[in-house]
Amino acid sequence: MVPAHTLSWIVFLPLGGALVILCLAPQRREAIKTVALCTAALPVVQAVLMVFRFDPGETAFQFVEHYTWAPVLGFEYFVGVDGLSLPLVVLATLVSFLALLTAWSVESGAKGFFALALILETGVLGVFCALDTALLWVFWELVLTATFFLVSLWGGEEGRRAGRQFLILTQTGALAILLALLALRQHVADPLDGGPTFNLILQLDQANHDQWLSGTGVRHWIFAALVFGCGVLIPIYPLHVWQPRLHRSSPVAVPLLVAALVAKLGFYGILRIAWPVLPDAAAWARPVLMTLGGIAAIHGGLGALGRRDLAVILGYGSFSLLGLALIGLGSFTLSGVQGAGLLLVTHGLVYAMLFAAAGGLYDRKGNLDLERWCGLYKRAPVLGALFTLALLAAWGLPGLAIYPGAALTLAGALVRHPLAALAGAVGLLLAAAWTSRVILKVCLGEPSADLDDLPATRGRELGALVPLALLVLLLGLYPRLLADLTSTTLAGLVRVVGG
């Protein structure tokens, strides 16, 4: 049974948990973590229940809630989900829960950490559910602010610099998005009263656009502003400079949230607003997007290959795979876009698993230096096996979660832009190289002497990793489970952009 106002419950439960945590004494760490975990667990249950009630063949938004919020500013509280946002909502609830489980070892400033992580979850879920562009921007800002504090406060001296970079780049992007959304609002008329509107569904209808907004140059500028704002979060090359530093400096739960969730906001913004509202501008920018995707796929793969710090390697690997998704998106073909859609979700699951496993390693030895880890498989076989599985999935091995999305993406890209497809394939080859290197260095071989006292796999680690491993296997063997949810919406999107 799904309760009324399901989406609102899912979005705001974590925020409620954050407020409860703020009222607890900082010494009550166990209570803080328990509250955080419970308030992150409930949305997972609700989101999964929602999947069973969702009609995948329906093109309209479902579970819609629509209320007036601030009429003078033209805001509405308008939320709903479709085949694009529902899988991301499920992913966000699941990954947030697992990230909190991974962060169980955070002791210093636990109160602030868990409260901010829950606020971040509310922001991410809000973005995925919002159908009013002003509301979407409010949640977007919430995500950026919470991430800034998580990076700056728990990331050591390096984190401070990473936070500053993140703040400047992402806030610049957020302001570009805001200006673009305001321009759209001003030049899209509500057919009922003729007034400007933030209503996304009305903005999607080209008949509501006024003469000013029909100008080609204007549409290109607005599209560029939206892609810039979203591209900072994906991140698109060369806007990725904040990412390696963040991965190097923060507790593993933070890169986990950033790679698995925050990066998705960028893609979602492009797919939800920029593409369907300005399809002609999207067609104009298609070659640029595919080129940037190709550069990211190769640059990320090379970056991962040349690093020693495991968190940084995973960060570059994530960057490379998202580049591949960008190639699929830019192909404008049904298979390319379907592949990108699958990659968005499976990338979140696989990299959540990788970062969770890396968090387990860090908890044991306090470092993620590749040269100081060897023979994990012999000392902690369960953790080693799960880590290997995740690495193989990141490689794109058939039968595991990444493969269907990657294959569809390459097939779609090949039709439109063979060079971009080649770049994507090179990215996958590089992924095979760096994942093999990590498996050989960390998991296999004879254990080094300082790993003699390595603790065995803990229950909460298994609690985080086993569900993810099952999902990685399930979506690898039976991708239709996810594709059926997204296909109607993504096919509609491809039709809009004339693919």
Place this chain on the structure above:
Amino acid sequence: MGPGQTLDVPVVTFAAWRPELVLAATLVLGLLAGARARRHVQFAVVAGLVVAAVLAAIDQDGGGPAGRPSHPLGAHFVVDGPAALARLALTALAALVAGVLPRGQHRSATMLVAATLGLVWLTEATTAAAVLLAVGTAVVGGSMSAWFAASGGQRRAVRRWHLTAALGFAVLAYGLALWSGLAGTLEFGEAAANLAARPSLPPLALPLVLSCLGVGLVLSLLGEPGRFQDGDLEVVPAALTGWLTVAPLVGLVVLVHRLVPATDSAAPAVSDFMGALAAVLVIGGFLAAAVQSRLQRRLAWAAAGQVGLALLGHAAASSGGGLAISMRCVLTFAPAQLGAVLLSGAIAGPGHVGLRRGALPVLLAGFLVSLAAVPPLAGWRPRFELLQALVAGDRYLLGGVAAAGTLFGCVVYLRPLVGLWRGHAEPPPLDEAAPAAPAGAGSLAVTSLVAAALFAIVLAWGAGLLRPGWYLD
């Protein structure tokens, strides 16, 4: 308008000047009784300010559209909607600040009343002479309040401000004289007609006069914004610094509103001038704030950037809509700024080591996040409205300035929080005996209460439960 005459919202003429009457009576009482019975005098001054604030709140309907109640000081002053709103904000802020001043500061509290009265008059002024009287009263009141609050060795900073204020007052006086010459009248209302009747104005005349007025007002009322923190030492109590960085802005925004219609005949030039001035203030204020290492100085300089953003509201829209945005910018800024300055004093002040834990830093974080215009606290709504108005008016260049200001604001306000919270000091075990109350625990408690009240306002405005100045829409 005669007594008892009704507007759209019923209003009695007498009501228009009750708050000023109470303020004047409080001032006289404070001056007469200032030499003795200190504690009771200070209490009476605070009580007077509270009563004035309550009366100002009751009289919020003074700006009904059908007419304006007359003022006891004649046609030089008028209480319309913006003035009534500003009066409420000014008296409420002064009551809060006087309430948290340490004991024995009765002279400072009394002069704060004078400053408040001056600023209230500034919001009501309709002639050049009234502006001079109002600014003079506000400057003397504010600077003397700071003088009495500062200890002997630290009065150098206040003396420097006296000089700056005197210079600013002189520039303002000359500016007003030039203005009167240009418009042929002291009255702002008549000036519009006179200027429109003139065949042409010398090209640089209006910008020159407006520059004089702007420089004069800024120097006399604001001076050097970060003046009252000297290294780690606070020259005057943090509350007073907060008031001095907030209250003049409220007065200035309303005065600008009254001046702008008077220059309607040269509206494009004035609008451009306002836009340029606002851009300079936004960029300059926030950049100057970004290089300050002390939180209070940073907040004080950033206030100049906030003024710039408020002025952008004037440049953004028609004078009515522009005023509403500007007023909301200032009214949402005021409680957050005052709260942040108050708490920065309480947290960093001597004897309060270790207060990084507990509710106060959370409140400080809330105020700074609101100042940075991050949703869902109060500051983001007027900023959103401002950007919306600029885009709607196709003022994309100014929109870029506002966006840049917002970005700088984020950096200026959010970075100190990282410094405050980093390190995550280990909390003491729960069963450990509570430490003895630090020195000044009483005033700290009052500060906390005031901060909590201010935060409640910030939260309610942010969530849309309250809408400041709704009748200005």
